[in-house]
Amino acid sequence: MGHVDHNTAREQLETIRTLMDRASTYRRALAPAMTAVGLIGTLAGLAAPFVIRDNARSFAFYWLAVGLAGACTAFLLMRRQAFAAGEPFWTPPARRVASALMPALFAGTAVVGPLVNIHQEGAMIAVALPPLWLVLYGCSVHSAGFFMPRGMRLFGWGFVIAGLLSALAAANPHQIEPSIRMAHTVMTATFGGGHLAYGLYLHWTEKKPTA
Amino acid sequence: MNPEPFPHLDRVIHEKARLAIISSLSATPSLTYTDLRNLLVMTDGNLTSHLRILQEAGLVALSKSTGETRPQTTYTLTDIGRNAFTQYLGHLEQIVAQFRKTTPSA
Numbered sequence: 001m002g003h004v005d006h007n008t009a010r011e012q013l014e015t016i017r018t019l020m021d022r023a024s025t026y027r028r029a030l031a032p033a034m035t036a037v038g039l040i041g042t043l044a045g046l047a048a049p050f051v052i053r054d055n056a057r058s059f060a061f062y063w064l065a066v067g068l069a070g071a072c073t074a075f076l077l078m079r080r081q082a083f084a085a086g087e088p089f090w091t092p093p094a095r096r097v098a099s100a101l102m103p104a105l106f107a108g109t110a111v112v113g114p115l116v117n118i119h120q121e122g123a124m125i126a127v128a129l130p131p132l133w134l135v136l137y138g139c140s141v142h143s144a145g146f147f148m149p150r151g152m153r154l155f156g157w158g159f160v161i162a163g164l165l166s167a168l169a170a171a172n173p174h175q176i177e178p179s180i181r182m183a184h185t186v187m188t189a190t191f192g193g194g195h196l197a198y199g200l201y202l203h204w205t206e207k208k209p210t211a
Numbered sequence: 212m213n214p215e216p217f218p219h220l221d222r223v224i225h226e227k228a229r230l231a232i233i234s235s236l237s238a239t240p241s242l243t244y245t246d247l248r249n250l251l252v253m254t255d256g257n258l259t260s261h262l263r264i265l266q267e268a269g270l271v272a273l274s275k276s277t278g279e280t281r282p283q284t285t286y287t288l289t290d291i292g293r294n295a296f297t298q299y300l301g302h303l304e305q306i307v308a309q310f311r312k313t314t315p316s317a
Contacts, residue, residue, distance in 0.1 A: 092239060
């Protein structure tokens, strides 16, 4: 036991820290939930021009409803996964992920009412909402990523960058005509396509649960 | 260097695989057998034998439950285990600190 030098001690401490971090992360398979959310977003985006009126209010509440449907589906899939493994769903890591997600998601939802009331019919609000939602959602996912596998933080960054790029595009009306159709396209490509792509990537790469 | 802290390192915890188990359990209220096996990438035989040693030393407790689909074995760190782990960490930090004190440029 007298052979423990400072290098070994330091390495042991680093290993312990890594193991503790890994043990406290949320480890449910994310591929099914991501794919389901992506499918909901993509189908909703494709259907949007045919099922809702062409104004900011309809746009905002339609996508809020789609977001809620996506969140409920993800919740149910994760819960089913936990029960299938005979484990509790509401574990401390799950609680940490939920509380990290909440503030930015709440802000993204709460901002809709005031923004839409300012200018109910204008396309500008519908064009401004996707960048705002993307950045807030990206921040939310990035925060939760501290308690999830590492790729989630990158996924969050992807949304933040997509949000900033779409804001730049929307701020340059000489190149792209601001319209609600364009806003639907941004939502479909990012919330739908982004989740779908990440879900499919996870299907290939995520370690299959052995439980 | 003063070798004083070294003999205090807990022999049960100091083994690599057992230290990994204790570290993982210290970060969360409990872990299932499957969680531990997946986290630490250990074989069933290896994990079971180390868990048994930790249990016999009173550092880890297990509880068995019958979930909706299959029986589940869950492991938690006991109070003795948590104290032993805290002490072990303290000793490691002491070794590192002692080295820093004797070699300020490190």
